[in-house]
Amino acid sequence: MxxxxxxxxxxxxxxxxxxxxxxxxxxxxxxxxxxxxxxxxxxxxxxxxxxxxxxxxxxxxxxxxxxxxxxxxxxxxxxxxxxxxxxxGQEEMWQKLLQLQFAPNPLDVLHWMIGQGVEATLAVYGGTAAYGIAAARDGAVSLARWTNDLRAAMRNAPGHGALFSALRxxxxxxxxxxxxxxxxxxxxxxxxxxxxxxxxxxxxxxxxxxxxxxxxxxxxxxxxxxxxxxxxxxxxxxxxxxxxxxxxxxxGGRLVCGxxxxxxxxxxxxxx
The missing domain is CATH 3.60.21.10 (Metallo-dependent phosphatases)
Known part of the structure; x- marks a missing residue:
């Protein structure tokens, strides 16, 4: 393995x-x-x-x-x-969101992700659900521009890109x-x-x-x-x-470490 x-x-x-x-x-x-x-x-x-x-x-x-x-x-x-x-699941959704332009039904996928809480991560890098929905409706070119901007913002945040790349x-x-x-x-x-x-x-x-x-x-x-x-x-x-x-x-609960x-x-x- x-x-x-x-x-x-x-x-x-x-x-x-x-x-x-x-x-x-x-x-x-x-x-x-x-x-x-x-x-x-x-x-x-x-x-x-x-x-x-x-x-x-x-x-x-x-x-x-x-x-x-x-x-x-x-x-x-x-x-x-x-x-x-x-x-x-949250990190997986974020990685998939950055490739949303390749999804066969990006608008449906984005709506599902928003319902699962990905919007909190999206906001870190200057994104909004409304802008993403508009880009998805506009087509693959607009979506690619949006996700590229998000990826650049993540890379500009010190250490963030490296952390997501280190996931196992x-x-x-x-x-x-x-x-x-x-x-x-x-x-x-x-x-x-x-x-x-x-x-x-x-x-x-x-x-x-x-x-x-x-x-x-x-x-x-x-x-x-x-x-x-x-x-x-x-x-x-x-x-x-x-x-x-x-x-x-x-x-609203507690954070646990075993x-x-x-x-x-x-x-x-x-x-x-």
Missing amino acids: SDQKFALLGRPRRIWAVGAIHGDAGRLAALHEDIGARFQAGDRLVYLGNMVGRGALVRETLDELLYFRRHVMAKPSVLASDIVYLRG RAAYTSDAQGQPTEMLFVNAGLDTAKPLHMQADIFWWGGNSFPRIDQPYGSVRRIVRGYDPAHGQGGAHLTDFTASLDGGAGF CFAPDGALLEMVEA
Whole structure:
């Protein structure tokens, strides 16, 4: 499997996994203050997707993610590969929006994205839903001009383009040959009947079947997700084989981070 799609975590000391943020920059900063003081060399930090969208402070959230990355990497022996960002449904929509002129029905797609909360990310780069709808009605040339302007604005925001380019589909603890071992981290869902390379968009749109996982996934003892389609109603949830870390951030709830041992044991839960 290509490490361009999946992040190989090796066998770390601990894994800090951050649930869906949805633009809640204040809770993210508070969470960072807590775990930042305790993050050590040998740890990994995995953001489980849906970092953007929905909330009013998407730009501030992205800037906080980048600031904290610099802070953590300033610690002795911490590597860039120790920090992983997963693609969630919101990040997937943003990437697809930047290619909207190639969609066979761009106006319908844009209306659906707006209903799913992409407008909060759109506003970061000077875009509006009304302008996008007008461009979609005007045709592919107008749409291409609009999406090119959005892409340029993203690249002009320091670090934003690099962060979106660094997104991975999933992350897992791995052996010396790069094969999955005890822990797998995803955005929303997983089809346990399929191997990882065949999951495709199940990672971000297959969340409804996640609660029904009742057995190990090959060598993986625990699957951890960061986004719950129910937006964390009832808070974070742990079973024998899974962990769901959506506390409802961006929907009036809390931001959740689980700290795990490499064998899948939950060491602690941190909330902000």
